[in-house]
Amino acid sequence: MTDVGSKRDRRSDLGRDNDMSSNSGTVPDPIDYVDAEEGQPGAARVDLESIATLTRPKKRQANPSTWVRNQRRRKAFPEVTSCGCSRKCSERIEPGQIQSMRAAFGSMNWQQQQEYLCGHMTRTRSSKGKLRVLYNVEHTIGTINVCRKMFMIVFNIFDKRLVSIRKRFTDPNFSGQMKPSTRGMHGKQRKVDPIVLGKMQAFIEGVVHSE
Structure with missing residues (x-):
């Protein structure tokens, strides 16, 4: 009489072998099965580097024709x-x-x-x-x-x-070479006049002393 447990173990081993053979293509199997003693199910060892390679998103290739600025430029400059x-x-x-x-x-x-x-x-x-x-x-x-x-x-x-x-x-001192662009390098231009700032500080100090 055949043992039911041994049949179940052989079926699991057969299914595991089929899975391993199907994953023997170009894509590596992230799970590597380590054989244990004969008649015992194998232990699974996970290869984290392979999983990271499979799950890493592919880099999207640049397509300048779909950029918003180029689309606006095509509308502004017809052929x-x-x-x-x-x-x-x-x-x-x-x-x-x-x-x-x-x-x-x-x-x-x-x-x-x-x-x-x-x-x-x-x-x-x-x-x-x-x-x-x-x-x-x-x-x-x-x-x-x-x-x-x-x-x-x-x-x-x-x-x-x-x-x-x-x-x-039109500038007589123009040497023929353009100066480096300073766009975005001026910082904040809204500054308070030092005279106005001094009057404000004097007013605040006067209010504090009066209290």
């Missing part, structure tokens, strides 16, 4: 490649070159972009002595001169940004 000027700047630059220049410009930080724009803007004087700014872009044949609108289309920038750079050209 326009024609400037409409009489010099026909858009016909001298291929769309592929515009995309490559735009991508290289977008990979720079703010300070590098300002330096790049300043380096591709040349100040001259007209016949009447007025300040004139020329805009240049890199081309396969060399640097070519374009209109202001085409310059803005190539680098996806607003005219306000060009105005801030052109103002520096």
Whole structure:
């Protein structure tokens, strides 16, 4: 007569062997069974490093096309490649070159972009002595001169940004290099005037002494 307990032990061992064989693929089994004496169920040993590897979330790949700032930029700058000027700047630059220049410009930080724009803007004087700014872009044949609108289309920038750079050209002491950006480095500007602060302290001290 067969013992019922021994059958149950053999079935549990068989099921455990099947589970171990199914987990012998590329993914490691976090639970390693240690065989005990013959006829006894094995003891389970948990590999914490394997469990941490299996449960660790995968890094999400960056997709700049889904960023909010890039979505807003696409709405603000539709895919326009024609400037409409009489010099026909858009016909001298291929769309592929515009995309490559735009991508290289977008990979720079703010300070590098300002330096790049300043380096591709040349100040001259007209016949009447007025300040004139020329805009240049890199081309396969060399640097070519374009209109202001085409310059803005190539680098996806607003005219306000060009105005801030052109103002520096009017300074006779301007060396041609942009100063480091100080945005966000000014601290709190709401400070109390020392005279007003002294009057407030004198008033408070007078109230305290009167009591």
